[in-house]
Amino acid sequence: MTSIDLALTAISLGAIAALSGIGVLVTYRTNGVLNFAQGGIATLVAYVFREMVVEWGLPIWLAAVLALAVLSPGIGLLLERLVFRPLARRRASAAESLVASLGVLVLTLGMTAGIWGLGSRGDAPSIFPADTVKIGDTRVGVDALAELAMVVVFCIVLGVLGAKTKFGRQVRAVVDDRQLAELSGVPADKVAAAGWALGTTMAGLTGILLAPQFRLTPYGLTLLVLETFAVVVAARLASLPVAVLTALGIAVAQSELKQVTLDGDAGTVLTVLQSNLFIVMLLVLLLVVPRLRELGNGDSGSTGSFSSRGAPPSGPVSRDEARRDVLGKLGGAALLMAPMTFAPADLRSAFMVPALALIFLSLVILTGYSGQLSLGVAGYAGLGSLFTLKLANGDLFGLPAVPGIWAMFIGAIMVAPIGLITGWPAIRRRGLVLALTTFAVGAVVSRFVFEQPDFASGLYVDPLELFGAELGDKAFYLFELFCLGLGLLVVRSLHHGRIGRALLAVRDHSEGAAAVGVDVRSLKLLAFTISSAVAGLGGALLTFSASSFSTDDFAPMQSLLWFTAVVVFGADSAAGAIIAAGFIVAIDVLAPAGSSILAVGILALSLGWLPGGLASAVRGGIAWVARVLADEFVPSAHTTHAAANRLTRAGGAVPGMAGTAGATRHGAAGSSGSGGSGGSGDGIRIVLPAGAPRPTPLGETLLIAVANHTARSGLTLDMLPSARAGEADSAERQGLSGPRPHLPAVPVERGA
Numbered sequence: 001m002t003s004i005d006l007a008l009t010a011i012s013l014g015a016i017a018a019l020s021g022i023g024v025l026v027t028y029r030t031n032g033v034l035n036f037a038q039g040g041i042a043t044l045v046a047y048v049f050r051e052m053v054v055e056w057g058l059p060i061w062l063a064a065v066l067a068l069a070v071l072s073p074g075i076g077l078l079l080e081r082l083v084f085r086p087l088a089r090r091r092a093s094a095a096e097s098l099v100a101s102l103g104v105l106v107l108t109l110g111m112t113a114g115i116w117g118l119g120s121r122g123d124a125p126s127i128f129p130a131d132t133v134k135i136g137d138t139r140v141g142v143d144a145l146a147e148l149a150m151v152v153v154f155c156i157v158l159g160v161l162g163a164k165t166k167f168g169r170q171v172r173a174v175v176d177d178r179q180l181a182e183l184s185g186v187p188a189d190k191v192a193a194a195g196w197a198l199g200t201t202m203a204g205l206t207g208i209l210l211a212p213q214f215r216l217t218p219y220g221l222t223l224l225v226l227e228t229f230a231v232v233v234a235a236r237l238a239s240l241p242v243a244v245l246t247a248l249g250i251a252v253a254q255s256e257l258k259q260v261t262l263d264g265d266a267g268t269v270l271t272v273l274q275s276n277l278f279i280v281m282l283l284v285l286l287l288v289v290p291r292l293r294e295l296g297n298g299d300s301g302s303t304g305s306f307s308s309r310g311a312p313p314s315g316p317v318s319r320d321e322a323r324r325d326v327l328g329k330l331g332g333a334a335l336l337m338a339p340m341t342f343a344p345a346d347l348r349s350a351f352m353v354p355a356l357a358l359i360f361l362s363l364v365i366l367t368g369y370s371g372q373l374s375l376g377v378a379g380y381a382g383l384g385s386l387f388t389l390k391l392a393n394g395d396l397f398g399l400p401a402v403p404g405i406w407a408m409f410i411g412a413i414m415v416a417p418i419g420l421i422t423g424w425p426a427i428r429r430r431g432l433v434l435a436l437t438t439f440a441v442g443a444v445v446s447r448f449v450f451e452q453p454d455f456a457s458g459l460y461v462d463p464l465e466l467f468g469a470e471l472g473d474k475a476f477y478l479f480e481l482f483c484l485g486l487g488l489l490v491v492r493s494l495h496h497g498r499i500g501r502a503l504l505a506v507r508d509h510s511e512g513a514a515a516v517g518v519d520v521r522s523l524k525l526l527a528f529t530i531s532s533a534v535a536g537l538g539g540a541l542l543t544f545s546a547s548s549f550s551t552d553d554f555a556p557m558q559s560l561l562w563f564t565a566v567v568v569f570g571a572d573s574a575a576g577a578i579i580a581a582g583f584i585v586a587i588d589v590l591a592p593a594g595s596s597i598l599a600v601g602i603l604a605l606s607l608g609w610l611p612g613g614l615a616s617a618v619r620g621g622i623a624w625v626a627r628v629l630a631d632e633f634v635p636s637a638h639t640t641h642a643a644a645n646r647l648t649r650a651g652g653a654v655p656g657m658a659g660t661a662g663a664t665r666h667g668a669a670g671s672s673g674s675g676g677s678g679g680s681g682d683g684i685r686i687v688l689p690a691g692a693p694r695p696t697p698l699g700e701t702l703l704i705a706v707a708n709h710t711a712r713s714g715l716t717l718d719m720l721p722s723a724r725a726g727e728a729d730s731a732e733r734q735g736l737s738g739p740r741p742h743l744p745a746v747p748v749e750r751g752a
Contacts, residue, residue, distance in 0.1 A: 005138045006255040014251030015147035016209045017278070021231035021243040022154055023202025028237055029162075030171050030195025032094065032295040033084060034432050036101045036560070039225035040108030041200050042207030043218055045072055046124065047116050049208050050216065053125045064127050064208070072204030076196035079104060083605055084196070085189060088178055094294075095373060098435060102564045103604020105222070109557070110598025112218040118594065120220070124211035147209060154202075155240050171195065175295055218594075219557050226556075227443070229436060230282035237432070238293040250281050268454060276447045283440035286433055287425055294432055324705075332575065336481055340474055347473050351545030352585045353578075354480035358538030360566050360577035361487045362531040367563070368572030369494060370527035371507030373435045375559050376442025377535050380415055382450050382554030384536020385543040387411035389459040404464040404544070405479070412537035419532025423525055443556040450551040459549045480541055484578075487534050491574045494530065503527065561597060568603045 020038065027035045045067050052063035083104060087097055128143035162168040173181040174188045182188050206225060214224065230250060235243035254277040262270050273280060339350035359381050366374045387396065388411035394401030402410060422441050429437055449455050464471045464479065471479060494500060505513040506520050514520045543549050552558075565584060570576030587596035695703065 003256060003259070004136070006258060007252045008135065008138050008140050008144075010251040010255035011148055011248070012141065012144035012209075012213070013254075014248035015144065015151050016206055016213075017228040017231055017251060018151045018244040018247035019147070019154070019202055019209070020206040020225055020228040021235065021247055022151070022158070022240060023199045023206065024229065024232050025235065025237065025240060025243060026158065026202065027195060027199030028232075028295070030175065030199075031080075031084065031088075031097075031192050032175055033097045033101055034094075034237075034435075035199060035203075036098065036226070037079075037104035037108060038199075038203045038206075039222035040105040040112075041072070041075055041203040042210070042225045043216075043221045044075075044108045044112050044207075045204035046207035046211040046216060046221060047112055047218075050121065050124045050211065051116075054123055060125055060127055063125075067208060068201060068204055072201040073197035075204075076198070076200030077193055079200070080189075080193045080196040085192065088188075088192065091179075094432070098373070098432070099564065099567050100604065102560055103568070103601055105601075106561055106564050106597055106604060107601025109218055109222060109561075110594055110596075110601045113594030114592065114598050116218075118218060120215040120217040122215050124216045126212040127208060143209075150205075151244055155244060158240060167191070167194075219555060223443070223556060226439075227276075227278040227282060230278050230285055233282060233285045233289060233292065233433075233436065236289060236291075236293045237295075250278055253277060265454075268452065269448070272448055272452065279440060279443045279447060282436070283444055286429070286437045286440060289433075292433055328575075332578070336484075336578075339477060344473055346589075347477060348545075349585065349589045351477060351480065352542065353581050354477075354484040355538050355541035355545050356562075356581035356584060357484055357578045358487045358541060359535050359562060360538075360581055361484075361491055361574060362535035362538065363563060363566040364491060364572060364574055364577050365494060365534065366527050366531040367566065368570070369491075369500070369503045369507060370524055371510070372524060372527060373438070373563075374531070375435055375439035375563055376445075376556070377531075377562055378554045378556065378559040379442035379445035380419060380532040380535040381539030381542065382551075383418060383445065383539070384411050384415045384533075385539040385549060385554070386449070386456065386459075387414045387536070388540040389461065389543065389549055392462065393459060395458075404462060405466060408483075408537060408540040408544075411540055412533045415536030416529050416533040420525060420529045423528025423532075439556065439559065442559045446551065446554065446556050450554055456549060456551060461544060461547050461549070464544065476544070480545070483537060483541060487537070488574060490530060490534060494527075499523075499526075561600060564604050565600045568600060568606075 020042070024035055024038055027033060027038075048071060049063055049067040052058045052066065053060055058066075083100055084097065087100060126143060128141075128146050131142045132139040133142060133145060134140075162171065170181070170186045170191050173184065173186050174191045178188050203225070206228075207221060210221060210224060214221065228247065231243045231247040234246035254274060257270070257274045257277070260270060261267065336354075339347050339353075342350060359377060362380070363374065363377055366372050366377075388404075388407045390396035391399065391402045391407035391410055392404045425437070464476060466475070466479075494503060502513065502518050502523055505516075505518055506523050510520050539554065542553060546553070565580045566577055569580035569583070584596045584600070587599050
C-alpha cells in the first residue's frame with residue numbers, strides 16, 4: 001500500500017480519537033473535571049448497544065438512538081447529580097474530583113465485567129454500512145467519512161455555542177467561580193448537567209464506533225479510550241481544533257509506520273510502536289508540553305485534600321494512648337494470623353492479602369504522605385516481579401541464579417533506581433500532568449516490557465527455600481507477613497520524626513514548605529524511590545502467591561483500581577491499606593469475578609460525602625461518639641446549682657459543687673493511674689444516670705478514655721444535656737462571673 005492509502009485507512013481511527021478527545025474537553029471545560037471515566041462509560045455503552053442489537057434483535061438505528069439519546073446522556077446526568085454536584089457544592093479540590101472520576105471508571109468496569117464477564121466478543125455491530133467510496137485509486141469506507149464529518153460538525157457547533165451564545169458565557173462563569181455565578185443568577189447546576197450529558201454522549205459514541213474495529217473487552221476497550229488522552233494533552237486542555245488535528249496526525253503516523261521494517265531488537269520495538277503510538281505520544285507530550293491550561297488552582301496532583309491525618313506527636317504520648325496503640329497493633333496482628341487456621345485452599349487464597357497490602361503501602365507513602373498522585377504503581381510492582389524471576393532463573397544480564405528469597409529483596413532494590421529515574425521528570429510536573437504522566441509510564445512499561453515475549457516468556461516460579469528447606473503454605477504466609485512487617489516499619493519511619501513532618505508539609509503546601517527551607521524536590525524523589533521499592537517487593541510476592549507471572553496482574557487498569565481502593569480506605573492510613581487488600585481478596589474469593597471492582601467503585605462514589613475516605617470517616621465517627629459521651633457523662637466544674645441538684649436526685653454527683661451528696665458511681669480520669677496528677681478531688685468524675693447498670697471493665701475503660709479526650713481537648717461543658725432540657729435557672733446563670741474554667745488537664749505533650 002502507498003502512503004496515501006495508509007493515510008486514508010487511518011481516517012477512521014483518527015476521527016474516533018478526535019471524538020473521544022472532544023468529549024473529554026467538553027466535560028473538563030464545563031465542569032473542571034478530567035473525566036477518567038470516559039473509557040469505562042464508552043465500554044459500558046458499547047456493551048449495551050451490542051446487547052440490544054445481537055441479543056434482543058432491535059434494529060441498529062433504534063438501538064443507536066436508545067444508546068446515544070437516552071442511555072449516554074442519562075449516565076452523565078446521574079453522575080452530575082449524585083457524584084460531582086456534592087463535590088462542587090463544597091468546593092472540593094481537583095484531586096477529589098479526579099479520584100471521583102476514577103471511582104466512576106472502576107464502577108462502570110465492575111458493572112461491565114459483572115454482567116458480561118471478562119471475555120472478548122467479536123460480533124459488535126456497526127452503525128454505518130460496510131460500503132466504500134472510491135477516492136482516486138483508493139477506496140475509503142463510508143464509516144470513516146461519516147466519522148470525519150461528525151468531527152467537523154461537532155467542532156463547528158461547539159465553537160459557536162462557546163463563543164456566540166449565552167450558554168457559552170454561562171459555562172465560562174460557572175467554571176471560573178460557581179458560587180459567584182449562582183449569585184448572578186446563572187443556573188450552575190443546569191450548566192454542569194448539560195456539560196456532563198454532552199461529554200458522556202461523546203464517550204458512548206466513541207465506544208460504539210471503536211467496538212467493531214477491535215474485539216470488545218472491558219479492559220481492552222477502556223484502555224484504548226484512555227490512550228486517546230494524548231490528543232487532549234496536545235490541545236493543552238483547551239483547543240478543539242488542535243485536539244482534532246493531533247488525533248488525525250497520530251493515527252496517520254501509526255498507519256505509516258507499517259511501511260518501515262527493521263531487524264533485531266529495533267524491529268521488535270518498532271512492531272510494538274506500530275500499535276501503541278497513542279500511549280507513547282501521551283508520555284512524550286506530557287514531557288514536552290510546558291504547561292496545560294488547567295482550570296482552578298491546578299492542585300489535582302496534590303492529595304492533601306483527601307488525607308485527613310496530621311503529623312504524629314513529636315513528644316511522648318500518654319500511657320492510655322500507648323496502651324491503645326499496642327492493643328490495636330496486637331488486634332491487627334491477630335487478624336493477619338487468622339489465615340493460619342484456614343483450610344489449605346483458603347490459606348492459598350489469603351496469600352494475596354500481604355502482597356497487595358505491600359503494593360497499597362507504597363501508595364500510602366507516595367500519595368498519602370508526600371501528596372503525589374500516582375496512577376502507575378502496577379508498573380513498579382510488575383518490574384519487581386520480573387526482576388525477581390529473572391534473578392531466580394539466572395536469566396538477568398548473565399548473573400548466576402539467586403535463591404528466591406534473596407532474589408525478591410534484590411529485585412525490589414533494583415526497582416528503586418527506576419522509581420528515581422521516572423520520578424525525576426514527574427516531580428517537575430504538577431496537577432493533571434503528574435497524574436497523567438504516572439499513568440502513561442505504567443502503560444508504556446506494560447506494553448513494551450510485560451507484554452513482550454523477549455522479556456516475559458520462559459519464566460518459571462519455583463517454591464521458595466530457606467536454609468535448604470522448601471517453604472510450605474504456612475511458612476510462605478509467615479514469610480509474607482514478615483515482608484509486610486518490613487513495609488510497615490518503612491512507613492512508620494517515614495511518618496514519624498522530622499522526615500514525616502517534612503513530608504506532610506510538602507503534601508499540604510509544597511510552596512510553604514519550600515519557603516521555610518524544606519528540600520521539596522529531594523523529599524519527593526525519596527518518596528518515589530522508596531515507594532517503587534516497596535511496590536516491587538509486593539509485586540514479587542504477588543507472583544509467588546499465584547505461582548506464575550501474568551501480565552494481566554500488572555496491567556495499567558490495575559493501577560487505577562488499586563489507587564482508587566487505597567484512597568477509598570484512607571490514602572494516609574497504613575491500616576486502611578491492609579484492610580483494602582483484605583477486602584478485595586475476600587470479595588474476589590466469595591463473589592463472582594469482577595465483584596471487587598464493582599464494590600470498590602460503589603465505595604468510591606461516597607468520596608463526595610466522605611472526604612478522606614473510610615478511614616477518615618471512621619476516625620471522625622469515633623471522635624463524634626467521644627464528644628457525645630463526654631457531653632453526657634463528663635460535667636464541668638462550673639455546672640449550676642440547679643443542674644447539680646438534678647444530678648444529685650438522679651443519683652450522681654458533680655465535682656467541685658458544694659452541697660451535693662448521694663451515692664456516686666464514677667471513674668476518675670485524672671487519677672494517677674490514668675496519667676493525671678490530681679487526686680479524687682481534682683479528677684474528672686463521670687456521672688451515670690440513676691439506675692444505670694454498672695459498666696463492664698471495657699465500658700469503664702471507654703468512659704475514662706472519653707474523659708481523657710475531653711480533658712486534652714480543653715473543652716468547657718457548662719451543663720449536662722439533661723440539665724439543659726429542664727428548667728433553666730436563668731438568674732443563677734446570669735450571676736456567674738469570672739473566667740470559665742476548663743476541665744482539669746491531663747499532662748501530655750502534644751505534637752506540632
